[in-house]
Amino acid sequence: MTTAKVWFITGASRGLGRAFAEAALTAGDCVVAAARNVEPLVDLAGAYPDALVRLPLDVSDRQAVFDGVDRAVAAFGRLDVVVNNAGGLLYGMVEEATEEQIRTHLDVNFFGAVWVAQAVLPHLRAQGSGRILQVTSMGTAGGMASVGFYGAGKVALDSVSEALAMEVERFGIKVTIVQMGGYDTGLFTKGTTETEALPHYGPLRAELAEMWGEETGPAPSTAAPVIMELAALPEPPRRLIVGGRSYDQVQELDRARAELYQAWEELSRKAPG
Numbered sequence: 727m728t729t730a731k732v733w734f735i736t737g738a739s740r741g742l743g744r745a746f747a748e749a750a751l752t753a754g755d756c757v758v759a760a761a762r763n764v765e766p767l768v769d770l771a772g773a774y775p776d777a778l779v780r781l782p783l784d785v786s787d788r789q790a791v792f793d794g795v796d797r798a799v800a801a802f803g804r805l806d807v808v809v810n811n812a813g814g815l816l817y818g819m820v821e822e823a824t825e826e827q828i829r830t831h832l833d834v835n836f837f838g839a840v841w842v843a844q845a846v847l848p849h850l851r852a853q854g855s856g857r858i859l860q861v862t863s864m865g866t867a868g869g870m871a872s873v874g875f876y877g878a879g880k881v882a883l884d885s886v887s888e889a890l891a892m893e894v895e896r897f898g899i900k901v902t903i904v905q906m907g908g909y910d911t912g913l914f915t916k917g918t919t920e921t922e923a924l925p926h927y928g929p930l931r932a933e934l935a936e937m938w939g940e941e942t943g944p945a946p947s948t949a950a951p952v953i954m955e956l957a958a959l960p961e962p963p964r965r966l967i968v969g970g971r972s973y974d975q976v977q978e979l980d981r982a983r984a985e986l987y988q989a990w991e992e993l994s995r996k997a998p999g
Contacts, residue, residue, distance in 0.1 A: 731755040731957070732802040734795070736785055736842060737812030739766040742861065742909060745946035746809055749954050751777055758798040760785070761812070785812045785838030786830075795845040804853055807957045808846050810839040811861040816875045818921025827919060828875055835879035843890060847899070854898040857957055860887040864905045864972040872934055891964050902962050904953070905976070907969025908943040
């Protein structure tokens with residue numbers, strides 16, 4: 727008999743988080759769905775009254791995160807898969823962003839994931855098992871104008887997650903950095919904070935808009951089967967790109983970066999370090 731897994735998912739009210747929660751519930755698992763606003767989860771709560779716990783949570787509040795994780799463990803007795811998915815987008819050029827915007831953005835996209843990891847680790851370590859899926863982005867392969875702070879938060883989480891994976895694997899805890907491609911998550915609408923645009927960057931904004939076009943990407947539900955398969959692997963990878971097109975783009979970025987390094991190899995080697 728297969729024992730149902732218990733999932734703890736942040737940012738679960740919409741987008742990828744919601745898709746992952748639905749997939750886990752459909753598979754017969756239990757879910758603690760954490761979000762600032764859990765009202766959009768009313769339908770799921772009605773469909774799965776014994777398997778879903780809605781948890782109002784602001785991940786930027788460290789104490790609230792610890793209290794929320796304790797409530798999650800109390801609800802189902804354990805945690806098996808923790809998905810750090812909560813996040814937003816700060817859209818604008820580096821010069822335009824205010825201190826408050828930058829700090830608020832990183833409080834959610836980076837520190838929020840750190841607080842969740844810190845809060846769940848004592849429980850996972852006591853169990854001797856558990857998975858932590860750190861949702862970052864295929865964009866961690868390089869910075870991009872107008873979304874630099876989004877990339878910075880994801881790169882920071884990427885790096886910390888590599889360290890975390892090394893630190894906790896001896897306790898039976900597996901960490902995977904999930905580098906998501908572009909999905910229609912509402913990030914550019916409901917999840918976006920915009921800077922006050924400076925006129926100097928108007929031409930660049932126009933170029934970026936033309937380059938990106940209006941394509942919203944595939945539905946988040948198309949990524950959910952990959953996450954379910956990943957969570958079931960006895961020996962999961964430390965990082966995984968989710969999305970075929972994104973996989974190709976990351977490979978191309980890696981090749982371009984390697985070529986750039988090689989072009990300046992002679993100058994690099996003039997220093998002894």
